[in-house]
Amino acid sequence: MQTSKRILLKGIAALGALAVLPRAALAAVWPTAAFSSTVAKQAMTELFGTDQTTPSDQIVLRIPEIAENGAVVPVSISTTIENVESISIVVPKNPRPLVANFEMLPGTLADVSCRIKMGETSDVMAVVKTDAGLFSTAKEVKVTIGGCGG
Amino acid sequence: MQAGSRTIHTKRIAVGLLLAIALLQQTALAGPEDDRKAFVAFYQSRFPDIPLQEFANGIYAIDADARQQWQDIEEFPPYEFAIDQGTALWAERFANGSTYSDCFASPTAGIRQLFPRWDADHERVETLELAINECRLDNDLPDLEYGSDELASITAYLAFEARGRLVDVQIPDDDPGALAAYEAGKQFYYTKRGQLNFACYDCHVLSVSQYVRADRLGPSLGHPTHFPVYRSKLGGMISLQQRFSGCVRDVRAKPFALQSEEFRNLEYFLNYMSNGLELNGPGARK
Amino acid sequence: MAPVRASRFNAWRILLSLALPALSACATDYDRKLEEAEQLRVTAAEAGAEWLRTESLLQQARQAASDGDEESALAYIEAARFQAEAAIEQAEREAELWQHRVIR
């Protein structure tokens, strides 16, 4: 609990000093509004200030066509676009479309993987934010209802 | 006329007798090893492109898209937490100073493949789970609940330690009880049950690789090699018998208790069918 | 809760048996049918062939009866009885039939 209190204080400190702190400290604030939004476009506007993205074939989104299990869908995103600031995963048909957002810091390579939950068949969008704007690619993932499993 | 028809009749009886003898011989000869060879031959002819050892990977030997997702999960599988917990539990000293190791003659890498085995003293099939609780009993400790995380962690650790060893279930021929247990397990496997009137055989032999709603049915050959498994659906570990229980429920029959005689015999039969395959547990499944 | 309900049901039955002899016959009918269905379920279970929902159907019958809904109770019993009988038949059939499926 001690640790968590310290972290909370840090968060408050970061909020109070937004203008002067480097990006790393800035990002330490969890984007509540974007994550709470129930509409993909709104979530993106909360996070990026706009919901407009440029489709890009320089983003590699590796994700299954048919999810074995909607509770665990492996996703990998990488890109050759330069000066990446963040990579985000948006699943428009999820109750809360913004799934995760990864802040790239100096030295971080634009190549991330994780496992996500999907409530139903939906597009999965990878949104890459760079100093030149927002780029994206999307793939549909079918989520089916299992029979017996494993 | 009369003589002629009698001859034909006699001939018929003779042919019938011969057939009966042939059948009897076949039945008498069809021991576990013949069963196993026929079982393996079925899957090999059904999936000629799949190498025998691949069957240890279950449905992922058959379904490429699912295999990719499984491999992604195997990059860093959640069952590693269970292995860690099992490692710690295995090392713990009981109040009397002993450890689990003291109950088993083999090193940790040599334990998993000893089970299921015929326990002549108790006239029953002994599974790894049963043996762990026997060990606890010998040390005045209460049983671990079948289906508990603690027990699954220990079996996950022992499975991990035994990776690469071969399934090698023995049916000692000096004890008719062992063969009877095997036969009971075999009967269970082929018997239709439940409101849906399905045998294990119906799904995992006749309809293997077909879809049941969104799931593809896995082969029985190699099914026991990778348990216990982390099930994504449940977010936790399950034993082979918990999987049996799920299957029985899925065909709308009342499941037998974990570690019941029925399930232990089935485990004995199924493992025997997979003799010679590599142990690759613990596993990750959807 | 359950014992209270049961006694309420008993009281209701006694009342009925006093006032409506015809309906009280139904109550006995219920007991007899429940007992029969339960026996069949046990037979199916002993054959290792009990179906998934038979026991819960009988439980639902008892619940309906204790709620005073005899019609539903009898319907649940009938469903349970059907399942138990079908399971017993299945087990008898399978005692022989399984051998024809064995991979040889």
Place this chain on the structure above:
Amino acid sequence: MASNIKIKATLSGDVAQIKSLMMHPMETGTRKDADTGELVPAHHITQLIFENNGTPVMIANFSTAVSKNPYFSFSFRGAKAGDTLKVRWVDNLGASEEFETALG
């Protein structure tokens, strides 16, 4: 007690690939408890922060839609053998946990 965070790190040149696995329920807040029928409150990791020798190299923000027992992997440049990689997560209920490992 074993840690609830596991890290697998590999170095190739000055690039470190970090794979992490955390034990966490990642409750969505929309799931009903099977026994009580009550909603299970949301309980999920919000942030996962990696630092190499004290310098942040990745901040991952998670919603409830990251799978139970989260897995996350990434790579960064400028690493060398012997560096201390620290990972820390914080969840929405204010709990946190951290883990350190040496690279290489």
